[in-house]
Amino acid sequence: AQSVTQPDIHITVSEGASLELRCNYSYGATPYLFWYVQSPGQGLQLLLKYFSGDTLVQGIKGFEAEFKRSQSSFNLRKPSVHWSDAAEYFCAVVGDDKIIFGKGTRLHILP
Amino acid sequence: DSGVTQTPKHLITATGQRVTLRCSPRSGDLSVYWYQQSLDQGLQFLIQYYNGEERAKGNILERFSAQQFPDLHSELNLSSLELGDSALYFCASSHGLSEAFFGQGTRLTVV
Numbered sequence: 001a002q003s004v005t006q007p008d009i010h011i012t013v014s015e016g017a018s019l020e021l022r023c024n025y026s027y028g029a030t031p032y033l034f035w036y037v038q039s040p041g042q043g044l045q046l047l048l049k050y051f052s053g054d055t056l057v058q059g060i061k062g063f064e065a066e067f068k069r070s071q072s073s074f075n076l077r078k079p080s081v082h083w084s085d086a087a088e089y090f091c092a093v094v095g096d097d098k099i100i101f102g103k104g105t106r107l108h109i110l111p
Numbered sequence: 112d113s114g115v116t117q118t119p120k121h122l123i124t125a126t127g128q129r130v131t132l133r134c135s136p137r138s139g140d141l142s143v144y145w146y147q148q149s150l151d152q153g154l155q156f157l158i159q160y161y162n163g164e165e166r167a168k169g170n171i172l173e174r175f176s177a178q179q180f181p182d183l184h185s186e187l188n189l190s191s192l193e194l195g196d197s198a199l200y201f202c203a204s205s206h207g208l209s210e211a212f213f214g215q216g217t218r219l220t221v222v
Contacts, residue, residue, distance in 0.1 A: 043115075043214055046211075049210050101146075104154065
């Protein structure tokens with residue numbers, strides 16, 4: 001069965017520092033992969049997606065993610081975080097007609 | 112605005128009661144997903160409907176049921192409510208196997 005693992009429950013970075021959030025998936029075929037962001041009290045907003053093609057995908061708000069089939073990973077990166085990036089981030093995979101989410105990584109930003 | 116509408120935004124009810132949560136998907140989206148988000152369990156997939164038919168089932172309790180109507184809106188029925196059912200309930204919609212767009216959620220409080 002497909003699954004998504006986000007190994008970091010919380011991550012804290014300083015404003016202006018670079019960021020990498022980890023995501024590992026389990027799925028037999030080529031996965032459709034997503035990153036979503038959730039601000040407090042809000043619904044989930046799509047940051048970026050990977051279906052096929054170029055393994056480095058660009059998203060909104062300056063985020064990018066790289067699909068690495070050999071490592072079953074789809075890590076999210078941002079070169080310089082802003083205080084407004086503080087939120088919870090979810091990695092997700094589509095397989096067998098449903099979308100499965102990881103447990104999320106809560107990002108804290110230090111001023 | 113994702114285009115997915117959930118009502119009501121907030122709901123407070125007593126244990127043992129029954130409530131209905133409503134979701135209107137984005138125009139043209141045939142798939143509707145329901146998720147429960149609580150502090151201890153994270154974002155849990157409950158159930159998916161596609162064009163009126165149940166497509167996939169997740170960790171949905173027997174006390175919970177859902178349906179999708181011919182106009183594609185969906186309802187999630189929660190009965191014999193317990194304190195532990197207090198959570199945010201999200202609806203999402205998608206067009207086929209693509210990214211899902213989330214509503215703002217219904218916050219259910221069981222007292």
